Amino acid sequence: MVALEHFKLNKGAYALVISDLRMPGINGTDLVYKIKKENPLVRTLLMTAFEVDDKVFEEFVKNDIIDGFIQKPVKLRDLLSEVLKQVNIYMRIK
Numbered sequence: 001m002v003a004l005e006h007f008k009l010n011k012g013a014y015a016l017v018i019s020d021l022r023m024p025g026i027n028g029t030d031l032v033y034k035i036k037k038e039n040p041l042v043r044t045l046l047m048t049a050f051e052v053d054d055k056v057f058e059e060f061v062k063n064d065i066i067d068g069f070i071q072k073p074v075k076l077r078d079l080l081s082e083v084l085k086q087v088n089i090y091m092r093i094k
Helices: 002-013 026-037 053-060 075-094
Strands: 016-020 045-049 068-071
Touching: 002 026, 002 053, 016 075, 026 045, 026 053, 045 075, 068 075
Parallel strands: 016 045, 045 068
Antiparallel strands: none
């Protein structure tokens, strides 16, 4: 996956990664897991239009692999608010 390879090459330049839960080739939980292995400090948001009731998802949240969740459709102001929140957290822990 091109996005993951780009992240691996530039992992220090990222504060936040937003991923959809369902994508072709790799699902969002697998992607954020691999991203956190590369850089545990980067913040991760997962978004979906579907209902999420999954033990893997719950475990990832509990283990700080997924830092936030966005339900689609999302209003722009709500997305901006969540992005600013996650970037502020990143700046405090960096």
